Amino acid sequence: MRLHLLALLAKEPAHGYELKQALEQTFGSAYPSPNIGQIYVTLGRLEKDGLVRAVDVEQSNRPNKKVYYLTTKGREILTVWVDEPTEGPRVRDEFFMKLVLAPLTGIADRMALISRQRRHYLGLMSDLNDLLARTEPDDRVAILLIEGAMLHLQADLDWLERCQEDLA
Amino acid sequence: MSVIRTVNLVKIYSGGAVPVPAVRGVDLRVEAGEFVAVMGPSGSGKSTLVHMLGGLDARTSGEIWLDEKRVDTLSESAWALLRRKKIGFVFQFFNLVANMTVADNVELPALLAGAAPKDARERREHLLGALNLADRADSAPGQLSGGEQQRVALARALANQPSVLLADEPTGNLDSRNTRDVLRLLSDVHKEGQTIVMVTHDARVAGLADRLVSLFDGEIVDDGRITRRRTGTAGEVIDLR
Numbered sequence: 001m002r003l004h005l006l007a008l009l010a011k012e013p014a015h016g017y018e019l020k021q022a023l024e025q026t027f028g029s030a031y032p033s034p035n036i037g038q039i040y041v042t043l044g045r046l047e048k049d050g051l052v053r054a055v056d057v058e059q060s061n062r063p064n065k066k067v068y069y070l071t072t073k074g075r076e077i078l079t080v081w082v083d084e085p086t087e088g089p090r091v092r093d094e095f096f097m098k099l100v101l102a103p104l105t106g107i108a109d110r111m112a113l114i115s116r117q118r119r120h121y122l123g124l125m126s127d128l129n130d131l132l133a134r135t136e137p138d139d140r141v142a143i144l145l146i147e148g149a150m151l152h153l154q155a156d157l158d159w160l161e162r163c164q165e166d167l168a
Numbered sequence: 169m170s171v172i173r174t175v176n177l178v179k180i181y182s183g184g185a186v187p188v189p190a191v192r193g194v195d196l197r198v199e200a201g202e203f204v205a206v207m208g209p210s211g212s213g214k215s216t217l218v219h220m221l222g223g224l225d226a227r228t229s230g231e232i233w234l235d236e237k238r239v240d241t242l243s244e245s246a247w248a249l250l251r252r253k254k255i256g257f258v259f260q261f262f263n264l265v266a267n268m269t270v271a272d273n274v275e276l277p278a279l280l281a282g283a284a285p286k287d288a289r290e291r292r293e294h295l296l297g298a299l300n301l302a303d304r305a306d307s308a309p310g311q312l313s314g315g316e317q318q319r320v321a322l323a324r325a326l327a328n329q330p331s332v333l334l335a336d337e338p339t340g341n342l343d344s345r346n347t348r349d350v351l352r353l354l355s356d357v358h359k360e361g362q363t364i365v366m367v368t369h370d371a372r373v374a375g376l377a378d379r380l381v382s383l384f385d386g387e388i389v390d391d392g393r394i395t396r397r398r399t400g401t402a403g404e405v406i407d408l409r
Binding site: 027028029030031032033111112115116118119121122123124125126127128129130131132133135139142143145146147149150153154157158161164165 | 205207208209344348351352355369370371372374375376377380382384389390392393394395396397399400401402403404405406
C-alpha cells in the first residue's frame with residue numbers, strides 16, 4: 001500500500017482518514033475496503049523512511065490531526081515506481097509444475113489434471129460473471145479489473161487446451 | 169426427465185481416402201433445465217456431436233433420444249419438423265434469411281411451429297429488446313454488423329422456447345459489450361428453465377454453465393459440475409485469486 005498512498009499524497013496533502021476515503025472513491029469496489037489502522041501504520045513507516053512528512057494541525061475541541069505531505073525523496077520513489085515496467089503474470093506456476101511432474105510419479109495422469117483445472121477456472125469465471133452482473137455500470141475501475149481477470153482466465157483456458165493437445 | 173440422451177454415439181466421416189472417426193462412443197445425458205458447456209481442442213468432435221444432436225449430421229451408429237423419444241432413426245423431413253418444435257440452433261455463422269426483416273427472421277420459427285401471431289410478436293419484441301436490438305427490427309440482416317446478426321440468430325433460436333438450445337461458438341463475433349447482453353439473456357433464459365448445450369471456447373459463456381463436458385479425440389474425457397464459490401467485491405474476489 002506504500003506506493004498507493006504516496007501517489008495519493010502527490011495529488012494533495014491529506015490525513016489518514018482522507019486517504020482511506022480517496023482510495024474508496026477512486027477504486028470503487030475494486031479495492032478491498034482499506035483498513036484505517038493499516039493506513040496509519042503505513043504512513044508511520046513512510047515517515048520514518050523520509051518519504052512523507054507529518055505536520056500537526058490544531059483542531060478546536062479535538063486532538064490535533066496529522067496532515068501528511070510527500071517529500072522530495074517520496075516523489076522520487078513514486079516516479080521510479082511509475083516509470084518502471086510492471087512484471088507480467090508468471091506461467092511457470094504451481095499447476096504447470098504439477099502437470100509436468102505428476103505423471104512421472106504415477107499419482108495422476110495429465111488428462112485428469114487438465115480437466116479438473118479447466119473446471120476450476122470455469123468456476124472462477126462463473127464467480128467473475130456474477131460479480132460483473134452485481135457491479136454498478138459506473139464503477140468503471142472495478143469493471144476494468146474484472147474484465148482483466150476474465151481475459152487472464154481465458155488465456156489460462158486456451159493454454160490448458162494447448163497442454164492437452166501436446167502433452168496428454 | 170432427460171431432454172437429451174445418447175447411447176454409444178459414433179460418427180465416422182468416410183468421404184475421404186481414410187475413414188475419420190470424429191465421435192467415438194459418446195454416452196451423454198442432459199437433464200431438463202441443465203446448461204452444459206462442451207469444450208475441447210479443435211478436432212475433438214464437439215461440433216460434430218452438437219450437429220448430430222440437432223439432426224444436422226447423421227450418426228454412424230448409436231442412439232439419440234430427445235424428450236424420451238428415439239430420433240436418430242427419423243427421416244430428414246421428420247427431423248425438420250422436430251427441429252421447428254423442439255430445437256433452437258445458433259452457430260458461429262448466422263444463416264439469417266437475407267430478404268426478410270430482422271423481426272420476421274426472429275418470428276418465423278415460432279410461426280412455423282404453430283405459435284399464435286400475437287405470441288410470436290411478443291416473444292420477438294422481448295428477445296430483441298433483451299439483446300438491445302429493438303431499433304433494428306425493421307432492418308434487413310445485411311444492414312447489421314456481424315455482432316448484431318449474431319444476436320439476431322440467438323433471438324431466433326430462442327423464439328420457440330425450444331426443448332433444447334444447441335449452440336456452436338455463438339459468441340465468435342461479439343465484442344465485450346455485446347457479449348454482456350448475450351450473457352445476460354442466456355443467464356435469464358437458463359434461470360427460466362431453458363436447457364442449453366453449448367460448444368464454446370469463450371470462457372465467459374462457459375462460466376454460465378452448470379456442467380462442463382470435455383471432449384478429446386471424439387471421447388468424453390471429463391464430465392462434471394462447475395462449482396461457484398465466492399461472493400464479495402471485485403477487490404476481494406480478485407485479490408483472493
